[in-house]
Amino acid sequence: MDMIRIATRSSSLALIQTQTVVEAISKRNRKTEFEIIEIKSQGDIDKKKPLWKLSEAGFFTSAIEAALRENQADIAVHSYKDLPIEAANGLVVGAVLDRRYCQDCLICKNKIKSLDELPKGGKVGTSSLRRKAQLLSFRPDLRCEPIRGNVHTRINQVEKGEFDATVLAYAGIERLELTDTVSFEFKPTEFLPSPAQGALAVQARANDHEVLKLLSAIDDAKSRVSSDTERLVLHKIKAGCHTPVGVYAKIEGEFLEIYAFVADENGKNVIRKKIKGQLKAAVKLADEMASELLKSGAAELLKNG
Structure with missing residues (x-):
């Protein structure tokens, strides 16, 4: 293909992840050019509501999927964990890749080595019920409060003392080159991640065989098997x-x-x-x-x- 139009969220992390997909495709298709189409999802617009209070699926992905269905783009790049479990009508995941890190990590203004070092009754920012439940199972005294915004915003809130700590996906921190802000990484066998966390998913229209053939070349078998098993x-x-x-x-x-x-x-x-x-x-x-x-x-x- 001479040109591939890529739909993605407009955040810094989403654009970095999209560039990872561009580089993977370019290695095998050196003459292909790319157009990046930035789309604001409902999750980008509504930054106040805690994630667990959202009733609709696809809070971060539906607007991007709509652009793909309407032929405004040829492929869409997502954090795989954000894609609803139910298959999207007319769309398929043509490639899963770059799942190097699936674990969560803790960010604290004062570097610590374990949850035990957080102050009694410490305030931890998280908008994930999964993280909240696990934090409280280990430290019932902690106060888990909703936190929204992009990665930089959440880290800044911790650094300003609005929270004692926050828990984020290490993959995003690493892609943004912010690993120096990490206090410690959780072991994924003990503090379990969200299904498909850390993996990138590239969607295409189910009937676009040319694009699907191209995506099959960048599909990483281990990333797909581990992610799809968890999602199943x-x-x-x-x-x-x-x-x-x-x-x-x-x-x-x-x-x-x-x-x-x-x-x-x-x-x-x-x-x-x-x-x-x-x-x-x-x-x-x-x-x-x-x-x-x-x-x-x-x-x-x-x-x-």
Whole structure:
């Protein structure tokens, strides 16, 4: 293709992530040119409402998907964790890539090495029920308060003393070259990430075979398998993107370990499970994990949480 139009959010992080996709495509298609189409999502416009109070899916992605459907763009770049679990009508994920970091990290004005070092009753900024539930399960005394805005805005709020700390995805911090602000990284087997966290997803129209062929060349198998396995668990237990659920699929050679947790939003009731099996049986393992969670009361916990 001579020209590829790319729809993306307009934040600094989104544009950096889009550039990663541009570079991946350019390595294999040196004559291709790109047009970046910046779109403001509802999530970019409404920066005050806590994420867990949002009823609509696709808060950060629907406007971008609309541009793709209406042929205003050829592909769309997303943080995969932001895409609704239900498949988008007429669109497919043609490539998943660059999942180098899936873990969360803590940012604190005074560098610390663990949650134990936060002050008693410390105020932690997070708009994620998943993070809130896990923080409170480890430190019930903490006060988890909503925080919105881009990565720089959240870090600035911590540095100004509005919060004692905040928890963010390490992948975004690394892409923005802000790793010097990180106090410590959580182990993803202990503080579980959002399904597909850290991965980039590139959408295209399902009938655009030329674009899909091009995207297949940049698809990273490990990034896709781990991300899709985690998202399948979420789908099977009928949980949304903003629920207190974490899933981490760890690939080790020919084996796959899946860690999952479901909790109420205050972290008082928590279900944790772990299973291991053959990587080639990833879908079956995701089904088994979902079944184990449901048998342990995950549906009731999410309903009443």
